Amino acid sequence: MKNKLDKKFFDTHKVPELSAANIFYFSVNAALPDLFQQFDKLAKEKGITVPDNSDERNMIASMNDPEIIVNYMRKLKAIENRHEMIEKVSEYAETTMPLILKRYLTSAFDRFIETAGRCFVKNDLRYVLELRKRYQEIRNPYAQAVACLVFGMKEMDQEGEFLLDEYEKMRNAYPEERYSDFPLLALHILFEK
Numbered sequence: 001m002k003n004k005l006d007k008k009f010f011d012t013h014k015v016p017e018l019s020a021a022n023i024f025y026f027s028v029n030a031a032l033p034d035l036f037q038q039f040d041k042l043a044k045e046k047g048i049t050v051p052d053n054s055d056e057r058n059m060i061a062s063m064n065d066p067e068i069i070v071n072y073m074r075k076l077k078a079i080e081n082r083h084e085m086i087e088k089v090s091e092y093a094e095t096t097m098p099l100i101l102k103r104y105l106t107s108a109f110d111r112f113i114e115t116a117g118r119c120f121v122k123n124d125l126r127y128v129l130e131l132r133k134r135y136q137e138i139r140n141p142y143a144q145a146v147a148c149l150v151f152g153m154k155e156m157d158q159e160g161e162f163l164l165d166e167y168e169k170m171r172n173a174y175p176e177e178r179y180s181d182f183p184l185l186a187l188h189i190l191f192e193k
Contacts, residue, residue, distance in 0.1 A: 010192045021181035060084045066095035074112045089119045097127045108140045117146040128154045145182035152186025
């Protein structure tokens with residue numbers, strides 16, 4: 001397996017900078033709340049009206065029922081409130097993460113899949129290990145792709161062969177959708193040294 005993932009492989013198998021995989025990766029690791037605050041400030045200085053998302057932010061802050069929290073992940077309107085949503089999930093991780101895992105297996109809703117993926121990255125590895133165990137149950141190919149990147153971001157280097165297989169499978173099955181960028185980026189994270 002290591003022989004397949006040499007410098008030549010990584011030199012010839014690049015992930016486009018503006019791919020959905022890179023955007024997901026950046027959005028998990030970057031200080032997005034700070035960027036949104038800077039954007040709001042700059043927009044106001046330029047006289048651009050910025051939607052007020054404080055009502056949604058306040059609603060998220062007031063939630064304390066795990067079922068309501070997880071259900072709201074599908075309804076989240078303002079992307080800049082995603083950080084607060086993930087923080088709320090983490091606050092109740094013992095009860096929210098099992099619910100998220102269960103819904104992740106059957107969800108076809110991109111917004112939920114992306115927010116759930118971020119929750120897996122930001123919470124304990126045990127939830128990601130459970131996701132890996134149940135990977136074959138994931139019905140949506142986009143959810144599978146995001147899960148592959150989560151495995152890389154959680155430094156699951158024992159999954160190298162699996163990720164390489166998923167990359168090949170997704171590249172052949174979904175060439176237009178570019179789902180293969182997700183396991184490919186995971187391989188870059190784990191093995192490109």
